[in-house]
Amino acid sequence: MNRTGTGFWHRVFDLYYDGFRNMTIGRTLWLVIAIKVFIIFVVLKIFFFPDFLRQHAPSGSEAEYVARELLNH
Amino acid sequence: MTLLSIDPAAIDWARAQFALTAIYHWLFVPLTLGLGIIMSIMETKYYRTGSPFWRSTAQYWQRLFGINFAMGVATGIILEFEFGTNWSNYSYLVGDIFGAPLAIEGIVAFFMESTFVAVMFFGWEKVSKGFHLASTWLTTLGATISAWWILVANSWMQHPVGQQFNPDTMRNEMTSFLDVALSPVAVDKFIHTVLSAWVLGAVFVVGVSSWYLLRKRHMEFATKSLRVGAVFGLISSALIMLSGHHSAYTVAQTQPMKLAAMEALYKGGTDQPLTLIAGINPFQQPDYEAADEPPLKLAVPYALSFLATNDVNGYVPGIRDILDGYTKPDGTVEPSLDEKIERGQRAITTLAEYRKAKAEGADDSIINCQLSIINSNIQYFGYGYVKDRAQVVPYIPVCFYAFRIMVGGGCLFVLLFLIALWKPALLRGRWMGVAAIFCIPISYIVSEAGWLVAEFGRQPWTIQDMLPTWVGVSQVGSSAVMVTFLLFLILFTALLAVEISIMLRAIKKGPNT
Known part of the structure; x- marks a missing residue:
């Protein structure tokens, strides 16, 4: 599809x-990418890969949590 | 909950899951880097000659590049999810350093690759020949720069430099970005890894071209592509031999245990030979404490000393030397494992006392004294978690055989490139043609073997000498990690089957002539 505009942004839009x-x-x-990205960011990230420290250490006390993990052995 | 309550199976599953994801991700990266250069060379030929033949040839290889590129998109992101969930102690301790190169990589990948990839695929009729050629080269350059930052992050785990531990925040903080980005390990790893990707790209082009020659289809296209692939592959192979030597030298300086495991060198010394092959049981850790060398050892005299020290008579420590402590040729003494464990425990104990003293508002003199003890022992921090000698020795059979697969495969590819250049008619014969095609999957095995050497050789450390795997891991249940491991196995297998199917369809279709 050829449009008549010649501006830079128009040409960029045209290219895509x-x-x-x-x-x-x-x-x-693109279909494969879309399915893959959906699985990775929606299914895996939300249901299987929570931020462990955010779940287990109160905000701002991550250092204490990690120190407890590492130093009380 | 403390380290004592960590489920050992969770560590194994978390490691296996990370390895599976990294291996799957690495199936796409080397072809992107290698084929990127080759398709850019093809298009440069079109730019210089104006020949429609080179235009359709470049477009064909760009199509295969695009399939591989698209299938690899976002597969590396999963590794970052795993850091946050399975390796939270690790992520917290070193996130400040490790995060910087990964963030830069994300930005570069997004802006540079996504911009120029679009021009490369959509712009043949829209932009000038020169601009299109520049976009193709910049796509390849963008992918290579992305690889640089990922390899910087990985190299920091092999050889942590440019950071200081902050006992108040419990984090390692970056003190020199340049030290991290340009550490000798990072430079070596980048050069060696990118060159290996170029070799894989060349094998892919030679293999695919051989298939057309066997089928007697697109003969001019196949013959000329074969030649470009073989010349590029041969140059890359020559360069990789040099970079391999330098990598071995750097590993000897920074991770001598890895080198000793790669070589199954139980007892070191001067004038060390390089083992070609030996009788090592692939399924069992050899008895390096009792034996002086593996059985049935066939070796090249002096070659290991030369590789590791640039001197045929140089001293190379073996596994037992590293465990017992040894004196380096420059007179400095490498402490024994027992001494490292003691100093590591001192660092850990004093760090706990320091944090307690700080919380209780203890006197500055006490706190400064504790800080001094922490700083003077922090380099052995990770050893404080080691309980016995066997824990710090990588699994030798994997390191030993993976190294030989890597080097042996590299030699096989040199032979392939030589045949493709000087006796290309041989590749039209059934057996040689099929052998050339089979070199494609072999090149992937060889490429992954290189990573097995690098990563198994680093064990048991997530970060060399600083953090063993059993300390970096989160308090996650093994069943949870096992479920996601199996989920990945199914997902990756399905995606790989789709990619191979799309790629084979594109290859069968051939170039537009």
Whole structure:
């Protein structure tokens, strides 16, 4: 699709717009990327990979928590 | 909850999960780096000649690059999740240092790669030839710079420099960004790793080209691609031999136990030979305390001394020397393990007393005295958690065999490149052609073997001498980590199957002629 604008941002938009429209194998790849990113950031991060220290140490007392872990052995 | 209540199985599962993720992530990185240079060379040929042949050749390799690039996107992020969940003590202790290169990598990857990748794929008809060529090279450069920062972070774990421990915050704080970014280990690791990625990229191009030659399809494309891949691979292989020597030298200086494990060198000395092969049981840690060397050892005289010290008569410490303590050629004494353990325990005990004294508002003179004891022993902090000698010796069979797979594979690829350059007709024959194609999966095994040497050789440390794995790990249950490990195994296998399937389809389709 050729549009008539010649400004820089218009040309940048045009590059991406036409690029995505004319993709062939890229469509499959984007689908795979979207599924993968969803699994990583939504499923894995939220349900399986919590921030351990944030869950176990009150905010601001992380140093005390880690010190207790490391020094009371 | 203290370290005594950590489930040992959780440590193993957390390590296995990290290894699985890193190995999977590394399937994509080397081809991005290696094929990136080759496709840029192809496009440079198009830029200089204006030939449509080179344009379609460059576009073809860029398509394969794009598939690999897309499939690798975000796989490294999972490693950072694992740091926060499974390795929280580690993350807290060194996050200030480790986080900086990772953050820079994220920014570089996002802005540089995502911008120029778009121009490279979408811009053939939109921008000038020169600008497009620059974008292709900058895509490759961006990926290489990203790799630099990741390798800086990894190198810091192998050889921590440029930091100071703050007993009040319980964190290691960066004192010199340049020391971290340009440490000798980081420089060596970057050069060696990137060169190995270039070799893998070259093997990939030679292997794929051989498939077309076997099929008698796209013969001009295959012949010329084969030649570019082989020349590039041969140059990379020559450079990697030099960088390999220098890496061995650096490892000998900074992680002598890793070198001793790679070589199964139980008792060291001067004039040390380099072991070609020996009879080491792959499933059992050898008895390095009793034996002087492994059975059935076949070695090249003086070669290990030369690799490790640049002197054929140089002194190389073995595992027992490192455990018992030894005197270096410059006269400095490396303490025994027992002494390191004692000093590490002193650092830990004094740190606990210091924090208690501070909390109770003790006298400055007491606090300063404790600080002095902490600072003079902090370099052995991690040894304070070691209970016996076996804990600080890496698993020798993996280090030993992975090193030989890496070097042996490198030699095999040199042979492949030589044949591709001087006897390319051989690759049109069935067996040699198939062998060239099989070199593609072998190159991945070889590349991963290099990482096994680096990471198994670092064990038991998450950070060399500073933090053993059983201290860096979180108080997580082994079943939780096991579940996510199995989840990853299924996810990664499925994604890999999809990638290989898309890649094979693109290869079968061939270039647009």
